[in-house]
Amino acid sequence: MKPFLLLSCRPEDAAAEGERRSVLHFSGLRDEELQQIRVELAPLPVLDLDDYSGVLLGGGPYNSSDPVKSQVQLRVEADLRRVLEDVFVDDVPFLGLCYGIGTVTAHMGGVVDRTYGEPAGPVHLRRTDAGHRDPLLVDVPETFQAFVGHKEAVRELPEGAVLLVEGDACPVQMFRVQKNCYVTQFHPELDAEHFIDRMKIYRHAGYFAPETLEDLSEQARDANVSPAVHTILSRFAQHYAR
Template sequence: MKPFVLLGTRDHDKAAGDEYESVRRHAGLAAEELIQIRVEAGPLRQLRLDDYSGVFLGGGPFNVSDAVKSDLQLRVEADLRGVVDQIVDADFPFLGMCYGIGTVTAHLGGTVDRTYGEGLGAVEVTLTPEAADDPLLAGVPASFEAFVGHKEACNGVPPGVTLLATGTTCPVQMYRYGANVYVTQFHPELDVESLAQRMAIYRHAGYFHPDDYTALVEMARRSGVRDHPHRLLRNFVSHYARD
């Protein structure tokens, strides 16, 4: 099988490693089947898409809507624009999570702003009728809980996409562009333990008050987040894995 690749932007070694392990484990991939490329670590060479079965894009510390951007953020955004151009033009298998939805939405000419940000926690995600026959959502119930935590989101669906999932606070939780380019606002890779690890790393990053850490972890443990979000990762792998 050709490997999948995870593009990451987290400038923290443990956060980057934890994200890789969460995606790999819930996607059902062996270490040699998922390659990690940390875009923040150095200029991103052009990807030879034919070398891979598909591409994941994880979350990170950057926001498309940031008013002030460092040189590093500007370089990462430019590199990712080049990759997204390739992927969208080729309609290549792609699953962007959290930061991924902002990156693709900007590419498609949609609006990404702070209107529908969601504090860290579990939210109910509801599938649209258009999701009924989508291969990534096979076996996923009509509504399920997933973890979120984001300062920005789509303000309306960008042109030409198929909305697959909505939420109460954030109306755009998942969409597809073309046949093979998918993005989610929620985090399909996160379970309770991986969320707690990420919260500990980003405790002072403005996603929640630092004093609320313990209460938020307990909230996550009491939530209804189970296996349903992870099924998207397994479905992506089983649908697109190729020799």
Template sequence: MLPFLLLASRAEDAAADDEYDAYLRYGGLEERELRRVRLEAAPLPDLDLADYSGVIVGGSPFTSSDPPEGKSAVQHRVERELSGLLDRLVARDFPFLGACYGVGTLGTHQGAVIDRTYGEPLGGVEIELTDAGLEDPVLKGMPRSFTAFTGHKEACTALPAHAVLLARSAACPVHMFRIRTNLYATQFHPELDVDGLITRIDIYRNAGYFPPESAEDLMENARQFTVTEPMKVLRNFVDRYAR
């Protein structure tokens, strides 16, 4: 099997490694089947798409809708590299799955409105599939409504006409969409279970995402949820596109 490519941009090793392990576990992949490139550490190398089954973009501390002057040099580089890669992926309708940061990257590339109108706090949310979502093969076997973990400052306010809306929540109108046949983006985290969220809360408690003193409450809140369905997105994506 050709490997999948995971493009990561979390600077903290513990968070990056936990994310990678989650994609392995829920994608049903061995390490040789998921190559990781950490974009925050070095420029994106030259890629021959013929070497890969598909491309996955993980979560990120970067926010696409930040003003240019508020972005670091690393963020500007990562955005340029992802935009150039998406030029190639969209032209070929090459399998792509962007999780959380995928909405900002693929959405911006395709002309969606990405802003801070529909942010959601860290925790569990109820996701509802659209009729198109229920019919999509990457959402195969999933109920119309399920719980997923999310937490984001920005979101998609409006999709371009050629995009297909697949999922939403009460507070966020776009939680998953598709471009062409094979390119997907989710706002919720398909790799994140209860233990994973608790790990991230602990790692990021002093990173400015939330008041440090609220970390224990956020962890306790996470334990109130049962999150099992979103991971099917990863396994369905792998099963559909592995070659």
């Protein structure tokens, strides 16, 4: 089969490698079936997306709504816009995780800002009527818990987006564009231990007070995060492998 492509934007080696491992683990893909490119390290080469079964975009420290952006962030955003243009032209299978939802929303003309940011931790979410019918959510309960942690979020959906998962504190948690482009605000690739590892790396990045790390770690271990949330990744891999 053709490999899947994971685009990562995390400058920290441990975070980029942890993201790759968690995507591999919960998607069920083998190492050789997932090609990772770290977009923050160097300009993206010209990609032929037909070489891949699908594209995943991981999270990262960047925010689409940042008022001041480094030259690296601006270059990353420009590179990702080129990829998204190709994704939308051919409706290429795409799954964006956390940072991906802001990137796609901004690219499509929706509104991303700091209105609905959420602190690091588990939240209660629910599928919409459209979510009940979507093939990627077939194994996910009507209501479920997942991990979040984000400074910005979608305030207004872009035109044509279909809301699949919603929450109370942050209304837009997952949507689909066209038939094959999906984005989530929550993290289907993180269980408690992966989430704690991620928090350790970003403890000084402004997502939470650093001195609360141990308490947040205990809360994560005690949370009833639904194992079925990880099937979003495995369903994506199974549905689009070719």
